[in-house]
Structures are given as C-alpha cells and as structure tokens.
Amino acid sequence: MIQVVDGLVLGVRALLLDRPESRNALTTSMAELVTEAVADAAADLGVRAVVIATTGEDFGVGADRHEQLDAAGRARRMRAFSRLHQAVTTAPKPVVAAVEGRCVAVAAELAAACDIRVGADGSAFRFPGAEMGIPIGAARLVGVVGPGAARDILLTSRWVLADEAFRIGLLQRLVPRGEARAAAVEVAAQTARADPATSSHLKRQLQTHGGDVERMEIERRTLDAHFGPGEGEDETCD
Known part of the structure; x- marks a missing residue:
C-alpha cells in the first residue's frame, strides 16, 4: 500500500503510494499509513527531505x-485525509511531490500540501469538492496559486493541465x-544539502507568513460543521 524507500540520494526518503490497480485511490487506512510515514520521516535525523510519489500511471484519482x-466512516475518512x-x-x-498522470481530489490536496511539486507532461489536476458537495481545497490552494486562481479552480471543479499548472x-x-x-528526488537532494535547522525555521516562517495554519484551522471547523464534530478525526472528496 505504501513503500518507504531510502538510499536513492543521501538524506532523501521516498514514500511511494502503491495501489496502481486502483490508480492510487486513497482509503482511510492508506491515508493513516502515509501520515505515520511522514511523521516517521520527520523524526528520523537521517532524513533531510521527503519525496511523495506513486507507482502506476496516476498520482491518485x-x-x-x-x-x-x-x-x-465517511466523516472519519475525511478527517484522516485532513490530518x-x-x-x-x-x-x-x-516535502517534494512527484506527479504523473491524474491528480484528483485528496491526491491533488496532498500534492498542494507539499513544499515543491514536480509534474510530468500529461499530468492534470482537479479539485472537485464543489461538485461533490464537500467544501475543501481552499486551505491549501489559496497559498499555492493565489485567491483568484483558487476561486476559478475550486468553484468550477475544472481540470488544470500540466502547462497551466506550471x-x-x-x-x-x-x-x-x-x-x-x-x-x-533531484530537487529533494538539493534541499537536503541545506542546514536542517535552517530549513525547518524557513518552513515555519513560510507557514506563518502564508497563513497556512490559520487556513487549515478554518477548514477543520468547516469540516466539523459539515460532518459534525469528530473524535479527533478528519476526510476529503471522492
């Protein structure tokens, strides 16, 4: 379901979502496993950068x-995705995303949550929350593409092809x-050469200046209003 790969480049760990038969569609348990893997990488002093990639033709549908x-269960899954x-x-x-093929809904939000996104020709993004009746996407997308483009992408649920995404x-x-x-992996290797404490400090500054934490808290409250308060749980759109 998920492969953890070390040794590609010094200091870089790759997390591979490995459900090619389902085009890397995410289940609740898979989301929880990836969350744990990200936490493990964060705690490992030998890891300085993380790549999130997938097997198969699509990053995730x-x-x-x-x-x-x-x-x-749907509410629990949404909260697992949010976590x-x-x-x-x-x-x-x-954290660097490697995007091939389709990158949709929870997978698109996962890519948007990464610090840097590398995409291949032919890749395509879609955030269909409005169409599916689930008010998510704004927390990450506004900080990535700005409010105007985020409104266009989220309110229309349209496809964003690789050239436009770039x-x-x-x-x-x-x-x-x-x-x-x-x-x-090459981009992650470049970041891994930096001083770890400085990289961490820069990430905190970027999160603060970009308002990431505040937007995530607003989204959490929105999910609670939509699904009802959970027991520390979280979901995303199908």
Whole structure:
C-alpha cells in the first residue's frame, strides 16, 4: 500500500503510494499509513527531505469509491485525509511531490500540501469538492496559486493541465512524462544539502507568513460543521 524507500540520494526518503490497480485511490487506512510515514520521516535525523510519489500511471484519482463506509466512516475518512494534508504541510523538512498522470481530489490536496511539486507532461489536476458537495481545497490552494486562481479552480471543479499548472505555480518543475520521480528526488537532494535547522525555521516562517495554519484551522471547523464534530478525526472528496 505504501513503500518507504531510502538510499536513492543521501538524506532523501521516498514514500511511494502503491495501489496502481486502483490508480492510487486513497482509503482511510492508506491515508493513516502515509501520515505515520511522514511523521516517521520527520523524526528520523537521517532524513533531510521527503519525496511523495506513486507507482502506476496516476498520482491518485481521489478517495477509493469502493471503500464500504457509512456516514460515520465517511466523516472519519475525511478527517484522516485532513490530518494527512496537515502532517505534510507542517512537516519540519522539505516535502517534494512527484506527479504523473491524474491528480484528483485528496491526491491533488496532498500534492498542494507539499513544499515543491514536480509534474510530468500529461499530468492534470482537479479539485472537485464543489461538485461533490464537500467544501475543501481552499486551505491549501489559496497559498499555492493565489485567491483568484483558487476561486476559478475550486468553484468550477475544472481540470488544470500540466502547462497551466506550471504557469500558475501549482507545479514548480515540468518534466517529460515518466521523469517526475527522478526529478523530484533531484530537487529533494538539493534541499537536503541545506542546514536542517535552517530549513525547518524557513518552513515555519513560510507557514506563518502564508497563513497556512490559520487556513487549515478554518477548514477543520468547516469540516466539523459539515460532518459534525469528530473524535479527533478528519476526510476529503471522492
């Protein structure tokens, strides 16, 4: 379900979402595993940067529609997704996403939560929360592409293709198809050469100046209003 790969480059750990048969659709348990893996990487002194990538042709097509859930289970899954995005956003080490193929809903939010996004030609993003009746996406997307572009993307639920994603800042690197993971590892290696304490301090400054934590808290309250207060849990759109 998730592969943890060390040794690609000194100081870089890759977390590979590994459900290619389902186009890397996320389940509740998978989201929890990735959250734990991000926390483990954050606590490991030998890890200075993290790459989040996937196996198969797509970064992720959203939540797993085949996961059998009642209303409480859907709320739990949404909160698990929210915790995952928060863990990536607030990780004290640089996190780089490697995006191939489709990147939709919870997967698109996961990529947006990363510090740097490397995308391949042919990749495409979609944030369909408005269409699905779930008010999420703004907490991360506003800080990535700005309020105007975020409104366009979120309120229309339209596809954002790789060239546009690169132009508006949803991607920081655009590479040939099939090369996103290798390019993301290279970017992560560049960040891993920096002083870890300085990188962590810079991330905290960026989070503060960008308002990331405040927006995540607003989203948490929105989810509570939408699904009802949970027992420390969190979900995202299918």
